[in-house]
Amino acid sequence: MTARKGFDVIQGEPEAADPSRRSFLRTAAAGAALGALAGCGGVSMDDVLRKHFRELSKDDLAKVLTKVERRNKERFGKDTRVTAEGPRPGVEFGYGLDISRCVGCRRCVYACVKENNQSREQPQIHWIRVLEMEKEHGVDLTHADLYYDPGAVPQPGKFYFPVQCQQCRNPPCVKACPTQATWKEADGIVVVDYDWCIGCRCCMSACPYGARHFNWAEPKLPAEELNPVQHYLGNRPRPKGVVEKCTFCIQRVRNGRYPACVEICPVGARKFGNLLDPESEIRRVMDTKRVLVFKEELATHPQFYFFYAT
Amino acid sequence: MRETPTTLLILAVAVAIAAAPARASAPVKKKEVLYEARPPPFSDGIFPCSNCHDGKSMKPDPTRRELAFHDEQQSVFDHDAEHRWCLDCHDAQNRDVLRLASGAPVPFTESYRLCGQCHGDKFRDWRVGVHGKRVGQWDGEKTYLLCVSCHNPHSPRFKGVKEITVDGKTTIAPTLELLRPEPRPRRPDEMRGWKRPATAEGAR
Amino acid sequence: MSGVFDFLRGCVRQVLTGGRAYKAWVAFLFLTIAVGGLSYAQQATGGLIVTNMRDEVSWAFYIGNFTFLVGVAAAAVLLVIPAYVYHWKPIKEVVVLGELLAISALVMCLLFIAVDMGRPERALHIMPFLGTPNWPRSLLAWDALVLNSYLVVNVVLVSYLMFKTYRGETYDKRIFLPLVLLSIPVSLSTHTVTAFLYNGMAARPYWNASILAPRFIASAFCSGPAVMIILFQVLRRTFKEFPIQDEAIWKIAELMSYAMFVNLFLLGAELFKEFYSATEHLRYTQYLWTGIGEHRTLVPYAWAALICSVVAFVLFLIPRTRRNFLTLNLGCLLIWAGVYIEKGMGLIIPGFTPDTLGQIYEYRPTAMEWGVAAGVFGIGFLVFTLLVKIAVPILVGTFRAEGTPRASPASQAGLAAR
Numbered sequence: 032m033t034a035r036k037g038f039d040v041i042q043g044e045p046e047a048a049d050p051s052r053r054s055f056l057r058t059a060a061a062g063a064a065l066g067a068l069a070g071c072g073g074v075s076m077d078d079v080l081r082k083h084f085r086e087l088s089k090d091d092l093a094k095v096l097t098k099v100e101r102r103n104k105e106r107f108g109k110d111t112r113v114t115a116e117g118p119r120p121g122v123e124f125g126y127g128l129d130i131s132r133c134v135g136c137r138r139c140v141y142a143c144v145k146e147n148n149q150s151r152e153q154p155q156i157h158w159i160r161v162l163e164m165e166k167e168h169g170v171d172l173t174h175a176d177l178y179y180d181p182g183a184v185p186q187p188g189k190f191y192f193p194v195q196c197q198q199c200r201n202p203p204c205v206k207a208c209p210t211q212a213t214w215k216e217a218d219g220i221v222v223v224d225y226d227w228c229i230g231c232r233c234c235m236s237a238c239p240y241g242a243r244h245f246n247w248a249e250p251k252l253p254a255e256e257l258n259p260v261q262h263y264l265g266n267r268p269r270p271k272g273v274v275e276k277c278t279f280c281i282q283r284v285r286n287g288r289y290p291a292c293v294e295i296c297p298v299g300a301r302k303f304g305n306l307l308d309p310e311s312e313i314r315r316v317m318d319t320k321r322v323l324v325f326k327e328e329l330a331t332h333p334q335f336y337f338f339y340a341t
Numbered sequence: 342m343r344e345t346p347t348t349l350l351i352l353a354v355a356v357a358i359a360a361a362p363a364r365a366s367a368p369v370k371k372k373e374v375l376y377e378a379r380p381p382p383f384s385d386g387i388f389p390c391s392n393c394h395d396g397k398s399m400k401p402d403p404t405r406r407e408l409a410f411h412d413e414q415q416s417v418f419d420h421d422a423e424h425r426w427c428l429d430c431h432d433a434q435n436r437d438v439l440r441l442a443s444g445a446p447v448p449f450t451e452s453y454r455l456c457g458q459c460h461g462d463k464f465r466d467w468r469v470g471v472h473g474k475r476v477g478q479w480d481g482e483k484t485y486l487l488c489v490s491c492h493n494p495h496s497p498r499f500k501g502v503k504e505i506t507v508d509g510k511t512t513i514a515p516t517l518e519l520l521r522p523e524p525r526p527r528r529p530d531e532m533r534g535w536k537r538p539a540t541a542e543g544a545r
Numbered sequence: 546m547s548g549v550f551d552f553l554r555g556c557v558r559q560v561l562t563g564g565r566a567y568k569a570w571v572a573f574l575f576l577t578i579a580v581g582g583l584s585y586a587q588q589a590t591g592g593l594i595v596t597n598m599r600d601e602v603s604w605a606f607y608i609g610n611f612t613f614l615v616g617v618a619a620a621a622v623l624l625v626i627p628a629y630v631y632h633w634k635p636i637k638e639v640v641v642l643g644e645l646l647a648i649s650a651l652v653m654c655l656l657f658i659a660v661d662m663g664r665p666e667r668a669l670h671i672m673p674f675l676g677t678p679n680w681p682r683s684l685l686a687w688d689a690l691v692l693n694s695y696l697v698v699n700v701v702l703v704s705y706l707m708f709k710t711y712r713g714e715t716y717d718k719r720i721f722l723p724l725v726l727l728s729i730p731v732s733l734s735t736h737t738v739t740a741f742l743y744n745g746m747a748a749r750p751y752w753n754a755s756i757l758a759p760r761f762i763a764s765a766f767c768s769g770p771a772v773m774i775i776l777f778q779v780l781r782r783t784f785k786e787f788p789i790q791d792e793a794i795w796k797i798a799e800l801m802s803y804a805m806f807v808n809l810f811l812l813g814a815e816l817f818k819e820f821y822s823a824t825e826h827l828r829y830t831q832y833l834w835t836g837i838g839e840h841r842t843l844v845p846y847a848w849a850a851l852i853c854s855v856v857a858f859v860l861f862l863i864p865r866t867r868r869n870f871l872t873l874n875l876g877c878l879l880i881w882a883g884v885y886i887e888k889g890m891g892l893i894i895p896g897f898t899p900d901t902l903g904q905i906y907e908y909r910p911t912a913m914e915w916g917v918a919a920g921v922f923g924i925g926f927l928v929f930t931l932l933v934k935i936a937v938p939i940l941v942g943t944f945r946a947e948g949t950p951r952a953s954p955a956s957q958a959g960l961a962a963r
Contacts, residue, residue: 083677129471137523154594155527162902172903173825180525194902203748209685210670211677227677229670230593230663233685235603239748241901244600245663247532248592271592272663287478297520298491299474311479312470320471329747340471529599529906 083211084224084264095226099267106268107254115263116285118218124279125219125313126290126335127302127322128193135184135191137161139292139301143195146280146291147266148258150250158244158277159292161193170325170337195292196221196242196277197325197333204234204243213274219334220279222264228273235274239326243276279303306334316340378485381449384413388449390436401433417496430455430494456488463488551946552711556935559944563934574927581920584913585660593663595913601906602897604661606914609889610921611657613768614650615739616761616888618695620769621647622732624797625725641706641940642780643773644699645932647732650769651696653925660917684742691738695731698724703936710939712946736761743896751829751896754818760811761888766804767854768884770797771877778870780933786941795868798876802861805880809858812851812887832905833895842907843894846886853883 081087087095096113103111140159143149149156163179164170166188175192185191198219205213205221212227213234235243249271261267262282269275280290284303288294293301304311313336316322320338324331393399405426408415418426432438438446439455447454457464466472470483473491477483488494563571588595598605621643659665670676671689678686702724709716740758747753774797777789819830831837836844860866860876867873899905910918938944 134520135522136520137525140526141523152527152532154532154599157526160526160902172899173828175903177902177904178525178528180522182521184520184522203746206679206682207685207746209679209683209689210667211679212670227667227670228664229667230665231658231661231685232603232663233683233742235600236896237746237748239901241600245603246592247594247596247599270664274663284479287480289476289479294476296474299472302471304479308480312475315469315471319466340466529601530597532594532599533597 081226083227085214096263099261099263103257103261103268107252107257109254109257109259111257111259111261111267113261113263113267114282116281118216118220119285120217121305121307122218123306124198124284124334125304125306125311125317126198126279126293127313127316127320128335128337129300129302129340130190130192130337131339131341132298132300133161133191133193133296134298134300135161135163135179135186135189136297138295138297139193142291142295143277143280145256146258146283147278148250148252148261148268149244149275150246150248150252150269151256152251154245154247156244156246156250156275158242158275159193159195160241161191163189164192166190170323192337194240194242194325195335196279197240197331197335198279199331199333201330201332203237203239203329203331207233207237209233216264218285220264220281220284221276222278222281223274223276224264225267225269225273225275230272230274232274239329239331243274245274246271378450378453378487379490381452381487381489383449388437394436396434401428403428403433414495417493419496419498420494450487452494453485453488456494548712548946549708552708555711555944555946559935559938560931567930567934571927571930574923574930577919577923578927579920580916581918581923584916585920588660588913588917593661595911597908597911597914599906601900601904602894602908604893604897605908606890606910606918607657607661609893610918611654611661612739612892613885613888614654614657614925615692615736616765616884617769617772618647618650618654619732619736619762619765620773621699622729624770624773625729625732641703641936642776642933643770644703644728645929645936646769646772646776648696648699648703648932649925649929651692651699652928653921654692655696656921656924657918660921684738684745687738688735688742691731691735695728695735698728698731702728703932707936707939711944733762736765743892748901749896750826752892754815756811756815760808760815763804763808763811764884764888767801767808767857767880768888770801771881774798774877775874776933778874780937784937784941786943791868794873798861798867798873801880802858802867805854805858805861808884809854812854828899829895832898833891837899837905840898840905840907842909843890847891850883850886850891853879854887857883 081095082091084092092115096115099113100111103109103113140157140161143158144151144156147158149158160177162172162175162177163186164175168174170192179186179189198215198221200215200219202213202215202221205215209231210227210229212229213221213223215221230245232245235245246269250269252268257268258266260282262278262285265278265281280288280292283290289303290301293303302312302316304313306313306317308314316338317336320340322336322338324333324336394401405428408427411427414427430439432440432446435446438448439452441447441455442458453464453467457467463472467485467488470485473488474486475483476486596605596607621640624640624643659668662668671678671686673690678689680686702721705721705724706716737758740761743749743752744754744757774794777794781789816830816834819827828837832840833843833847836842857876857880860872860879866876894908898907935944
């Protein structure tokens with residue numbers, strides 16, 4: 032397997048390393064492995080023999096998606112539609128967050144949860160985490176509170192700083208993952224293949240923003256709250272024991288829609304668009320506002336920008 | 342030296358021609374653009390104003406005074422109250438429109454033009470989607486929200502918003518109170534325990 | 546080869562026979578393994594939520610034990626270097642036991658990783674050709690390679706040596722010595738790669754210090770051989786024919802004392818940098834040594850570990866206490882405890898506390914985690930016990946192939962061949 036470089040983004044066809052030898056070895060080993068795996072319920076021949084997502088042929092991919100839909104039906108009793116749209120050419124997503132506007136209402140947190148089918152409790156997974164910071168100290172994590180719970184926001188003397196996956200251009204998580212279960216797509220979204228992740232949690236240690244979350248148990252997702260419009264790399268319901276994170280609502284943005292958090296924000300603190308389009312609102316933000324990135328000294332070069340509109 | 346006035350004249354004309362496009366489009370470079378926006382959040386029954394202000398039962402009176410009606414707006418009025426009152430923005434002759442500083446009428450659906458007169462920087466940001474909210478597609482059609490969707494024009498200082506549903510879609514309306522935040526996340530030690538996956542609730 | 550089957554049968558026989566102490570010990574180990582098995586079964590069905598690990602502290606007790614044990618495994622090389630590189634005879638006979646310890650420690654390391662994984666059945670994904678390991682950028686992919694290589698090298702070495710000795714033949718130096726010499730850099734690389742795994746994470750400033758890899762090596766050399774010292778004394782008493790000289794033990798202790806000094810010095814260097822520069826990164830060190838606000842769970846352990854390490858250092862440094870077996874053994878226990886805390890929870894937890902967004906979650910292992918860890922230790926100790934049970938009779942000459950002369954207690958035949 033050739034080494035993948037840091038800013039590597041996948042354009043076009045994946046390289047085909049000698050597939051025949053690999054698949055032979057894979058089958059041979061799988062035969063042995065299957066005997067051992069007989070005890071671990073729910074593991075089928077297809078699962079073990081499956082190739083990495085980026086090596087799947089069109090037919091294999093279609094089969095995989097059908098299987099995911101079937102599993103959804105078994106788990107939730109609902110019909111779902113799971114797609115795997117690729118990135119659009121000429122698109123590099125940028126996200127802007129206006130710190131002067133965020134009031135800390137957390138509507139974005141729960142809109143995300145509804146849209147992306149997170150586990151609701153045990154564990155409760157939130158992809159967006161809003162910090163209450165003090166105006167006196169500025170962006171200072173030693174004076175930041177994730178668990179603020181006042182009767183009304185915004186509180187005087189405080190400002191609010193939501194954190195989610197920054198979709199770094201130099202992602203430490205992609206570097207750390209031992210199985211290439213997470214990678215950066217051409218439009219900038221860092222994705223996770225939930226069926227490839229081994230649950231080692233290296234990526235979680237490596238992420239400076241605490242943006243990656245683990246399914247410590249089988250996700251608790253009520254069937255009536257399931258969002259049936261799903262993307263294979265995005266909001267399809269996850270199994271236990273794998274890592275997940277914000278994907279900029281990949282199932283929405285690859286169809287031109289805004290992410291759920293951008294749509295729900297009542298004060299318009301969230302901006303989203305194509306950085307390569309000079310007319311987009313995010314480019315306007317970059318051109319006219321004071322923009323900063325979080326933990327800049329780590330040189331992760333995020334595609335998520337904080338700014339002050341006023 | 343007798344050619345100088347002619348030269349100057351030619352120069353003046355040339356400059357005038359060159360400057361003409363700039364002058365014609367000042368203060369904005371493009372033609373006035375209309376923004377597709379959600380309708381203004383009127384209180385029930387208040388519009389059209391000409392139902393009461395028909396010009397017959399009430400005569401327009403431009404003197405600044407305390408009004409006998411519209412106490413809802415009057416009691417909270419706080420929009421440069423020292424210098425402004427109702428008829429600086431509302432057209433005295435036709436209450437179904439607003440008026441710009443020049444006296445030109447502007448419909449309620451384009452009230453951003455009125456706000457933008459004084460709040461130019463906010464207007465410029467709003468136009469490109471940086472201020473406030475737009476809904477729609479990041480790569481396509483977008484719908485704006487009027488300034489007044491979030492800012493009560495009679496008491497514009499932002500306090501909070503509340504979501505309301507209009508035609509099955511949520512939109513937002515201003516409130517005079519702060520917002521109640523959604524519940525805080527569970528602490529890690531509040532996510533303890535393991536339920537044996539035998540019950541329907543735990544088994545998924 | 547028929548010889549192999551006989552050898553294996555002989556091994557099984559060795560393992561199944563023994564005195565009461567041996568049988569009681571093995572029974573105890575099976576008990577701990579059973580406890581571990583039950584705990585792991587609960588974890589496998591309910592998920593890792595039965596531990597106290599959460600997003601904020603996503604590696605904890607299991608990985609702490611793993612890190613400590615990698616050090617123990619690497620320490621076998623401490624014996625290999627003087628024995629083979631410097632041909633220091635008194636140690637040569639005991640090197641193989643160090644390698645057995647390395648094998649057992651490696652088995653425990655791999656098991657701790659396996660119980661920590663969310664989807665262990667997908668381990669194929671990390672293997673070359675069968676999966677897509679992230680080479681060369683992922684340190685964990687390197688760790689998988691290096692740990693397994695070290696295990697294979699040791700198993701091959703030990704099996705080859707044991708088999709040859711069992712048949713009364715001398716080993717082929719051309720095969721054996723290169724492998725032994727190879728095991729030195731491989732062993733150092735296991736510990737260095739594990740150190741780099743933590744070191745490379747810029748997100749965790751507590752680990753992102755260049756001093757981490759040298760500290761790992763120093764603490765490995767402190768703690769691993771401590772087991773050997775105690776083990777050798779046990780074996781010396783149990784097997785009268787096992788000629789481990791005092792000099793061998795004292796030499797190991799002397800080498801350990803140098804390592805202890807370096808360990809303490811590097812700790813001091815790190816504490817200086819954190820407390821003197823007093824940047825925001827001090828918070829992690831502060832959490833460990835003084836606590837932050839009312840969050841003080843680890844503070845007593847940190848100081849206990851330091852006291853143990855310092856006392857052990859003093860005991861090992863002074864020749865009189867080093868040669869006195871009572872103080873020597875006490876020192877061994879102390880350094881083992883000190884490094885276990887320092888390289889286990891004392892390394893992992895402060896790396897995560899406070900977390901990336903400044904929040905503090907105080908982690909304590911649950912009963913499940915203790916159970917699973919006990920099971921893994923049980924397996925490791927069992928592997929070591931069985932291997933030693935086979936190896937020592939081979940080395941002293943009482944376990945030989947049919948037809949080869951059994952060594953008399955006085956003969957050094959088996960050992961001289963090395």
